[in-house]
Amino acid sequence: KKDINIHLIRNCLPKMEIVYVYTKKRSEFGRQCNFSDRPAELHVDILPDISLAANFTVRDPCNVTVQCAEEMSEHEVNTERFESESRGINHVEGGWPKDLNPEDMEATIRYRKKVEKDEHYQNTIMQIAGLMEHCCKQNNATDIYQEFFEDEDEEVLEESEEQPSAKTINVFRDPNEVKRTATSLSWHPDGNHKLAVAYSSLEFQRAPNDMSFDSYIWDIENPNKPEMTLKPVSPLVCLEYNPKDSHILVGGSYNGQIAYWDTRKGSQPAEMSTIEHSHRDPVYKVTWLQSKTGTDIFSASTDGQVLWWDIRKMSEPTERLVLDPSKKGNLDNALGAVSLEFETTMPTKFMVGTEQGLVVSCNRKAKTPAEKIVCTYSGHHGPIYALQRNPFFPKNFLTVADWTARIWSEDIKESSIMWTKYHMAHLLDGCWSPVRPSVFFTIKMDGTLDVWDILFKQNDPTLSLKVCDEALCSIRVQDNGRFLGCGSQLGTTTLLEISAGLCTLQKNEKAMVSEMFERETKREKILEARHREMRLKERSRSEQSREDEGKETDGEENAEELVACAEREFFEIMEAEKKKERNEEKQRDKENGVCEEKEFQEEHENVSRFL
């Protein structure tokens, strides 16, 4: 038996071993190969089976994806992992020199002392210590990790970024053919779901004959048809809901009469004032008073009177005030009233805005009529269309007239403390926001509504909105400060909603507004004092000069003599003038006539020679 060699073929893969074993006789090693030839043998012949084709369908077209790009292949290569480790060595004791024993206290102290005496050490320390001191002090000066604004509510920041805006909710049009101006608006006291609008035409004698006298109460949800009609005998210029009783409304009409309605009793007025005792001019404003019975009102008209009424007995006014600034009760001197201001928190005071641009402050409880008028505020150039105290700061009030809106302080009578710029169109009405002390609204003759926020911007309105193309004549804000109605010249009342930012009280708003008013009041006080000083100086100076003059002309106090003197002077001046004219003429003639004279003379000579 020969040795059997076992050849093992081992695969290169490290973990797998594939082994193939074969045997070969030793004697057969190295022998030549014996090849033989034989013909081809057919082993298998598989013919096509057409029935199999039924399992297949022709697909035409075939979608083949082809990419026109270089063919690339992907390979991954990983380098041998380089392992690194971080190691630290912790000092236990400093690198003392070899010859020093760290345990030896004396030696270490000595070493340290030696270093401290080294000049290089001293210089270095001085340098780096300076830098260090600076940084230590810096740390004490400011806390760089201080949290700012951590008290501020996240929400407040979001809100203040919101742009102020207003959107129209509903539009109520005058259903009549002939459109009248919506001169006054009043919100229903409970829930603000109804809006009473007074319609009239304030253009003197220009109202067409078929103009309707009706005013309407609208339900704000239904702009198609008014909920109720009020039928006065003369168009209503102003209209107010009774804040204590939402069924009662009082209206002042164009012919000077006052009437009141009870909405439960129908469209006709429940009672009207008698013509003889009413106003002689349109009643521009009527306001409810604070009283136990809740039936007291007072009205203002351009006839110069302010009348007080009890609606239960409208035959005669309960009280009468003539707006005579000279306090004599003279109706001919009286100022025409166009607006009234009354705050229930200050029942003894009230203010009247006049046609002449003066605001008159009055006291109801005065004993004599003369004392009723306390003082006046001047500054406007035209009728005061709106007059209202700031709901949060009653000492300051807003007036809207001519082309500006002004904010006043009760204490300063010569000038307002703050005012808007002069606009391009007349301002016709305005009011404060009931929820924010720094916000007020004004409307203009060009149909724009301006929302002012004096804490945000004082030179321009915060929001300016064009509501309609015709003039806006009246505006009224709801008690929530969010909705407001404005009436136009063509009787269209628009209900607007303003953005939340403009009707939410901001943080510190009251304090800031109070500060602002105080500051401006102080400024005006200082100016007033200065003006007074200057006036006193002027007066004393002019008195002084008059005294001096008086000494010279002491003898001529007699009127006749003065006249004679004046005549004399006059004729003297005339003579002087005439003389001057003659001289001038002569001069002119001389210049012209020099040549002429010469010629004349020559001729004369010639003639005389001839002769």
Place this chain on the structure above:
Amino acid sequence: STLTPFAEVEDTLKRIQGINGVIGTIVVNAEGIPIKTTLDNSTTVQYAGLLHQLTMKARSTVRDIDPQNDLTFLRIRSKKHEIMVSTDKEYLLIVIQNPAE
């Protein structure tokens, strides 16, 4: 001033230690030996060793980025305090301060 340099250094270090909020001051040399310290030995040695290494690393970082540049000051603000290291080739001035509230 008319102080000797030695006294000046003493004065300066005392002044730094006196600043409001400073907890400790350490002066270390290049070998890690604390020359002057206001803290106890074990704390000093620990601060010295650790901050020395960190300063070296910081310096090499600064110089790797720009070889012309050099580290002047290192400030580490932690929750509890701030560690300030003012460096030089040979010496390290370490101050631990509680920043003002």
